[in-house]
Amino acid sequence: xxxxxxxxxxxxxxxxxxxxxxxxxxxxxxxxxxxxxxxxxxxxxxxxxxxxxxxxxxxxxxxxxxxxxxxxxxxxxxxxxxxxxxxxxxxxxxxxxxxxxxxxxxxxxxxxxxxxxxxxxxxxxxxxxxxxxxxxxxxxxxxxxxxxxxxxxxxxxxxxxxxxxxxxxxxxxxxxxxxxxxxxxxxxxxxxxxxxxxxxxxxxxxxxxxxxxxxxxxxxxxxxxxxxxxxxxxxxxxxxxxxxxxxxxxxxxxxxxx
Numbered sequence: 001x002x003x004x005x006x007x008x009x010x011x012x013x014x015x016x017x018x019x020x021x022x023x024x025x026x027x028x029x030x031x032x033x034x035x036x037x038x039x040x041x042x043x044x045x046x047x048x049x050x051x052x053x054x055x056x057x058x059x060x061x062x063x064x065x066x067x068x069x070x071x072x073x074x075x076x077x078x079x080x081x082x083x084x085x086x087x088x089x090x091x092x093x094x095x096x097x098x099x100x101x102x103x104x105x106x107x108x109x110x111x112x113x114x115x116x117x118x119x120x121x122x123x124x125x126x127x128x129x130x131x132x133x134x135x136x137x138x139x140x141x142x143x144x145x146x147x148x149x150x151x152x153x154x155x156x157x158x159x160x161x162x163x164x165x166x167x168x169x170x171x172x173x174x175x176x177x178x179x180x181x182x183x184x185x186x187x188x189x190x191x192x193x194x195x196x197x198x199x200x201x202x203x204x205x206x207x208x209x210x211x212x213x214x215x216x217x218x219x220x221x222x223x224x225x226x227x228x229x230x231x232x233x234x235x236x237x238x239x240x241x242x243x244x245x246x247x248x249x250x251x252x253x254x255x256x257x258x
Contacts, residue, residue, distance in 0.1 A: 001135075002125070002136065002143045006145065010145075010210050015229070017038050018041055020043045020236060022046060023236060026059065039066060039067040042088070044072055044083070051082040062087070069092055072093060073094060075096075075101060075105055097154040098154070098158045102161070102165035109167075111141055149174050152178075153181045168209065170231045172211075173201070173212065212230070
C-alpha cells in the first residue's frame with residue numbers, strides 16, 4: 001500500500017526537511033535517507049534524469065521508508081505520468097504561473113475523480129499484483145504530494161489563485177528564480193526577494209497550505225521556520241561540496257601548523 005510519511009508529518013503541522021538529488025545515483029539517495037532526511041526530491045528539471053534512472057532512485061528511497069518526490073520540468077500529463085508510474089510519490093512543478101497551471105498539475109498527478117491520471121499496472125502499484133487497482137487509486141490520491149513552485153512575476157501576481165487551488169499541498173517559493181524575476185540575479189537573500197517570500201508565506205499559511213523554500217543552512221531554516229514555513233530543501237551537491245571544502249580546508253590548516 002502506498003503511503004507518504006512526509007505528507008502525514010506536514011498534515012500534523014510538523015516541518016519537513018528534504019534534499020534535491022541531481023545526481024543519477026541510488027547510492028546518493030541511500031546515503032541521504034540514512035542521514036535522516038524526511039524526503040528526497042529527484043531533480044529532473046535541471047538534470048538529465050530519465051524516468052528509468054529515477055525508478056532505481058525511488059527503489060533506494062523505498063527500501064529505507066523515505067518518500068521520493070520528483071521535480072519535473074514539464075507540466076504535461078504524459079511526462080508526469082512516466083515519473084509517477086515509475087514510483088514517485090509526488091510532483092514538484094516549477095514555473096507555476098497561473099491558477100490554471102496549478103489545476104493542470106493536480107489533474108495530471110491524481111486519479112479520477114480528483115484528476116485525470118491514467119491507470120495501468122505499473123511499478124508504482126506493484127504491477128497490480130499486491131492489491132486491487134481500485135484500492136491503489138484511492139491510496140495514491142491520498143498519499144501523493146503536489147508542490148507548486150512560484151518563481152516568476154506572473155506567478156506572484158496570480159499567487160492567490162495558485163494558493164487556493166484544491167489539491168496543492170505545498171507552495172514552494174524559489175529564491176533563485178525570484179531573484180532573476182525581481183532584477184537582482186542570484187541574490188536570493190536580497191530584501192526584494194525576502195519581502196516577496198515573506199508576504200506570500202503569510203498568504204499560504206492563512207490558506208491552510210504549507211509554504212516552502214530553500215534552506216541551505218540551519219540558519220536559513222531557522223529564519224524561515226520563524227516566519228511560518230514548513231517545507232525545506234537543500235541540494236545534495238551543496239552538501240557534498242560544502243563537506244568536501246571543509247575537509248580539505250581542515251587538512252590544509254593541519255599541514256600549515258606542522
